Amino acid sequence: MRSSQLFGKTLRQAPADAENISHKLLVRAGFIQQIAAGIFSLQPLGNRSITKIRNIIREEMDRVGGQEINMPVVQPRSLWEESGRADTFVPPLARFQDKRERDMVIAPTHEETATVMARAGVTSYRDLPFTIYQIQTKFRDETRPRGGLLRVREFEMKDAYSFDADEEGMDRSFQAMVTAYKRIFKRCGLDVVMVEADSGGIGGKDSNEFVLLTESGEDTILMSTESDYAANGEKASFIKKAFPIGELGEVEEFATPNIKTIEELAKAEDVSKSKTAKAVFYSVNDEIVVVTIRGDYDVNETKLRNVLGGAEPRLATPEEVKAAGLVSGSASAVGLTGMKSVVDDSITMGSNYLAGANKEGFHLRNVNLDRDFKADIIADIAEAKKGYLSPDGKGKLVAKRGIEVGHVFKLGTVYSSKMGANFTDEDGEQKDVMMGCYGIGVGRLLAAAVESNNDDFGMVLPQAIAPYAVYLAGLNLNDSDISDKAEQLYEALQSAGYDVLFDDRDIPAGVKFKDADLIGIPVRIVISSRSLENGGVEVKARTSKDSEIVAESDVLTSVKKLLV
RNA sequence: CGGGGCGUGGCGCAGUGGUAGCGCACCCGCUUUGGGAGCGGGGGGCCGCAGGUUCGAGUCCUGCCGCCCCGACCA
Incomplete structure (x- = not known):
C-alpha cells in the first residue's frame, strides 16, 4: 500500500474525549472513528x-x-424466553418490534x-x-x-x-x-x-x-x-480468620448514643471489628434482604447475587430501610421476621457479637447465630481483599x-x-x-x-497484528535514482511476502518518521540520499532506538532477522 | 441511574451582550527535505437543538439532546 493512496489521516492531537492510551493512539493513528458512545467504525489500518x-x-x-x-444478530425474543434470559440479562437486551409487531432482540451473545x-x-x-x-x-x-x-x-x-x-x-x-x-x-x-x-x-x-x-x-x-x-x-475467596467459640453469654442491651458505624462501635467498646456483626440491607426483586457479616469483612455483591439465585441485589435506600421499620445505625437481624436472612460464614467463626438492637441508640452484647437470629442461607459472601490469606493456604493475596x-x-x-x-x-x-x-x-x-505495547511515540505492535509489517520510507523522492530504488524495494519486499506500507508522499522526513512510529509498524526502512551515501538503506526495528545501514542487496536478509 | 465536566471548521482550543477567531490539518504558488518545515496567498462555521430575554445572543435564561470522567452496573 502506498501512503499517498491510503485512506485515513494521522492526527497530531488526540480528541479531547479520549483518555486511555489505546483510545488516543488508535484514533490518532487513524485506526478507528467514534460514531456514538461505545460505537466505532474501523478505518483501513484498524x-x-x-x-x-x-x-x-x-x-x-x-x-x-x-x-x-x-x-x-437479530433474533426473536421468544428464543430468550426459552432460556429464561429475556428479562434477566444485564445489561438489558436491546429490543425492537418487526413490521408484524413480533418482539425481536439484538443478540448480546x-x-x-x-x-x-x-x-x-x-x-x-x-x-x-x-x-x-x-x-x-x-x-x-x-x-x-x-x-x-x-x-x-x-x-x-x-x-x-x-x-x-x-x-x-x-x-x-x-x-x-x-x-x-x-x-x-x-x-x-x-x-x-x-x-x-x-x-x-x-x-x-x-x-x-x-x-x-x-x-x-x-x-x-x-x-x-x-x-x-x-x-x-x-x-476470589480467602481463608477467613477463625476465633475460638466461647460459652454463649447473655444478651444484654446497652446504650450507644451517636454510634452509627461498625468502626465507631468497635472503638467505643474497645474491641476488634471481628467482634461485631454487621447488618446490611439489600433490595432484591423489591424485597428487603438482611445480610449479616462479621464486622471485619465486607459484602461481595456478586457472591450475594449467586446465593440468592441470580437476582441482582442493590443496597436498600434509606427510605426502604425506614419503611421496613429498621433503625439504620442500630440494625441487626436479631428479632427480624418476614424478611430473608443471609449470613456470611465468617459469623460462624466466632461468637458473642456486638450487634444492633433495632432500637435507636442501642446495641446488644453477646449476640449469636441460631440462638438470637436465624439464617435462611449461610454462605461465603465476603469480599476478598489484598493482604488476606490465599484460599489454597499458600501466601497472601495481592x-x-x-x-x-x-x-x-x-x-x-x-x-x-x-x-x-x-x-x-x-x-x-x-x-x-x-x-x-x-x-x-x-x-x-x-x-x-x-x-500494553506503546511508548511516547505511539503504538509498538507485534508483527502478528500490526496493519503492515514494514514501513518503507523514501526521502528525496524527486531524485529518480532514489525513487527507482524505493520502487524496486517496495516490489521486492512484497514479493517476499511482507505487508508493506510505502510512504511515497512528498512531505518532510520528520512527518514520515512520526507516522511510522505512531502506527507502530515493526520494521522501518528508509532509503534516501544520505542512506545511499552511507552504503545502502536504513533498517530499524520499532522497538530499537538505532537503525543500521544495510546494502540494498541485503535488505531482505536483514528484514528477515526482524520478522517472521 | 447519581455526581461532575464539556459541546465553536476535520482535530486541539480562544472568544462574558455589539462584524466569529487562533494553532494544526486542507487547497494554490515558491522555497525546502533526517524527527510533525519556511514564506506568500486561499477555502471551509445552522457557535449541539428548540424556545425565551434583548435594538442586538456563541455569550444571558429555560428545556432538551449528545459526549467524556467518577460512582453504581458490567458475557
Whole structure:
C-alpha cells in the first residue's frame, strides 16, 4: 500500500474525549472513528489489524477442531424466553418490534442460537462431541461504555460453543479451548493470566477469565504471593480468620448514643471489628434482604447475587430501610421476621457479637447465630481483599488491575435442559447435552494489545497484528535514482511476502518518521540520499532506538532477522 | 441511574451582550527535505437543538439532546 493512496489521516492531537492510551493512539493513528458512545467504525489500518487478529483466532480455533459457523444478530425474543434470559440479562437486551409487531432482540451473545443449532443437529451420542464458533457482531446496551475499544456497546466477539455427551468430555473440550486461547493471546503479543471468575449472566458452574494485567484495567484481580491462585475480585475467596467459640453469654442491651458505624462501635467498646456483626440491607426483586457479616469483612455483591439465585441485589435506600421499620445505625437481624436472612460464614467463626438492637441508640452484647437470629442461607459472601490469606493456604493475596480479554465457561446443561437439546446415549437413555462456551472480544483484544505495547511515540505492535509489517520510507523522492530504488524495494519486499506500507508522499522526513512510529509498524526502512551515501538503506526495528545501514542487496536478509 | 465536566471548521482550543477567531490539518504558488518545515496567498462555521430575554445572543435564561470522567452496573 502506498501512503499517498491510503485512506485515513494521522492526527497530531488526540480528541479531547479520549483518555486511555489505546483510545488516543488508535484514533490518532487513524485506526478507528467514534460514531456514538461505545460505537466505532474501523478505518483501513484498524480493519487490517482486526482482520489479522480474526485470522489468528480462526487458525487456533480450527487447530483444536472448531468449526466456523454464523448465527444471526437479530433474533426473536421468544428464543430468550426459552432460556429464561429475556428479562434477566444485564445489561438489558436491546429490543425492537418487526413490521408484524413480533418482539425481536439484538443478540448480546449467542448461547440460545447455538443451543438451537445443536438441538436440531444432535440426536445421538454418535453426533458428539463437536465445537462450533463464529466471529460475529454483538450489541449490549452497556450502562457506561468507556475507554475507546475497551468497553463498547456494539462489538465483535469470537464465541465458541462445545457440545459433549458427558462431563469428562466437556472438560476435555474446555481444556482444548484453554490451550487455544493461550496460543491466541501469545500470538497477539499479550501476556495474559488465567483467573477464576464469576460466570455472571452466562451461567454455568466454572468459568475462567483471561486477563491482561495493566493499571488501566477495570477489573480487580487477586493473586497469591506464593502460589498460582488468581481470581477476579467478584469470585476470589480467602481463608477467613477463625476465633475460638466461647460459652454463649447473655444478651444484654446497652446504650450507644451517636454510634452509627461498625468502626465507631468497635472503638467505643474497645474491641476488634471481628467482634461485631454487621447488618446490611439489600433490595432484591423489591424485597428487603438482611445480610449479616462479621464486622471485619465486607459484602461481595456478586457472591450475594449467586446465593440468592441470580437476582441482582442493590443496597436498600434509606427510605426502604425506614419503611421496613429498621433503625439504620442500630440494625441487626436479631428479632427480624418476614424478611430473608443471609449470613456470611465468617459469623460462624466466632461468637458473642456486638450487634444492633433495632432500637435507636442501642446495641446488644453477646449476640449469636441460631440462638438470637436465624439464617435462611449461610454462605461465603465476603469480599476478598489484598493482604488476606490465599484460599489454597499458600501466601497472601495481592490486588491488581486487569482487562478481561477472554472468558471461558463450563455451562453444563443450563441451556440444553431448558431448551431441549438432548440426545440418546449408548444405553438408550435420553440425556441433556453438556455445553461449554468461550468468548474473546476482538476489538478489546486490539485495544489491550495497544495498552500494553506503546511508548511516547505511539503504538509498538507485534508483527502478528500490526496493519503492515514494514514501513518503507523514501526521502528525496524527486531524485529518480532514489525513487527507482524505493520502487524496486517496495516490489521486492512484497514479493517476499511482507505487508508493506510505502510512504511515497512528498512531505518532510520528520512527518514520515512520526507516522511510522505512531502506527507502530515493526520494521522501518528508509532509503534516501544520505542512506545511499552511507552504503545502502536504513533498517530499524520499532522497538530499537538505532537503525543500521544495510546494502540494498541485503535488505531482505536483514528484514528477515526482524520478522517472521 | 447519581455526581461532575464539556459541546465553536476535520482535530486541539480562544472568544462574558455589539462584524466569529487562533494553532494544526486542507487547497494554490515558491522555497525546502533526517524527527510533525519556511514564506506568500486561499477555502471551509445552522457557535449541539428548540424556545425565551434583548435594538442586538456563541455569550444571558429555560428545556432538551449528545459526549467524556467518577460512582453504581458490567458475557
